[in-house]
Amino acid sequence: TTMSSEDELSFKERLWRELRDRYVEWSGPKFDTNFLALVLIGEMILCQGIIRFVSYTEIDWEAYMQEVSMWWDDGIMDYRQIRGGTGPLVYPAGFLYLFLGLRSLTDNGQDILKA
Structure with missing residues (x-):
């Protein structure tokens, strides 16, 4: 039997392809509002975590x-x-x-x- 090109791709390559495809899909005009909200919420969570758990975070x-x-x-x-x-x-x-x-x-x- 012949292996398809999809079978030959490593897990890492398939994962990166899937992430790239989801990013392209979700960052399009159809999802602008949701994508922006997700980015802002993620940034707020990340900033709070840095401020609370990393020493000296005054950052200017x-x-x-x-x-x-x-x-x-x-x-x-x-x-x-x-x-x-x-x-x-x-x-x-x-x-x-x-x-x-x-x-x-x-x-x-x-x-x-x-x-």
Whole structure:
């Protein structure tokens, strides 16, 4: 008897083919909303796990709060003067608005888990 090409594929190759096919199918327009929701939920779970179980996970949070404070509290509008503990502000203005909102939701930046 002759083996089909499917029989000749290793388990690993079949698994990767199946994962690729599901990704292509599920990331198409038909599943955009579901796929986006799945990615966001996965990211939230991953971030919470990292924050809770990996030591020292501040990851620039304090620097971002310093930059927001210089802009919002001190009124500094010149990007060349806005700095945090990791250096100068390099993100666009939308970053400041986003992190200002996060700061207000996290007890003035003190409760990073709420972010």
